[in-house]
Amino acid sequence: MRLAPAGIREWGGGGLIALIIAVMCWLLISTIWVNWIITGILTVLWFAVAWFFRDPSRRPSSSFGIGAMISPADGCISAVERVDHHEFVNGPAIIVRIFLSVLNVHVNRTPCAVEVIRTDYRRGRFLDARTDESAKVNECNLIFCRRDDSVLLGVRQVSGAIARRIVCPLEPGDRLARGVRLGMIKFGSTTELVVPDFDDAVVHVSVGDRVKGAVTLLAEVPWRGSGTEV
Structure with missing residues (x-):
């Protein structure tokens, strides 16, 4: 999935922040199932942001007239x-x-x-x-x-x-x-x-x-x- 470069601050920065939070949780929290839940929530949130900034390839139909x-x-x-x-x-x-x-x-x-x-x-x-x-x-x-x-x-x-x-x-x-x-x-x-x-x-x-x-x-x-x- 291609992501719009104009959204790199959101999907790029958001992904980096989510990764840092996940790593800190795994280092500081000893309860494994809690870590998995937090990691799952962060992953879902990042994919939601990335989905908004999706940039699908589009090619106009050659059948369209000149006007x-x-x-x-x-x-x-x-x-x-x-x-x-x-x-x-x-x-x-x-x-x-x-x-x-x-x-x-x-x-x-x-x-x-x-x-x-x-x-x-x-x-x-x-x-x-x-x-x-x-x-x-x-x-x-x-x-x-x-x-x-x-x-x-x-x-x-x-x-x-x-x-x-x-x-x-x-x-x-x-x-x-x-x-x-x-x-x-x-x-x-x-x-x-x-x-x-x-x-x-x-x-x-x-x-x-x-x-x-x-x-x-x-x-x-x-x-x-x-x-x-x-």
Whole structure:
């Protein structure tokens, strides 16, 4: 099982602490069955942390069309909204919001091949990610992107009541293929995909649907002009 490097402080440091505690118990406690119980509890706790930071290999299907927008996260669709204006696209937009529970993979991925324009980390609150208000006021990271046909889009990583750290190593000018890892949010959180609300844009999911990052098709925004996706 591959573990996300962004979580090395948690799964690496936690494993080291658990090992030290277990060794100290075996050295200081003479009752063997007590030592086995403590060791078992520490092992289960470490595996629980490691399971959260799992980072499975994903490869987007080759059957997706050039305008396909795949899910940037694992989880459950909590909202599909249309707004008159969004800063990601400088105009009308479609927002697909995904809630990630602590049981979901928390690594985020690119919805299509993009160039990163900029990222913008914004301080905020830490409300329960399951509430509508959290999407508006919680701490978040905005990733502004552009396709090769100049279509603007974005991915928004939003913290939750438990999630207190958003990881995003991207820099302006980075060019990423579809389904590539772009960061993660530690513990329960929300991820949003924002695309232009063109007349020919199509949404393929609805509230309550379960989705998988780099696997599930969320929407299609047909290619503008000539050329192909990189």
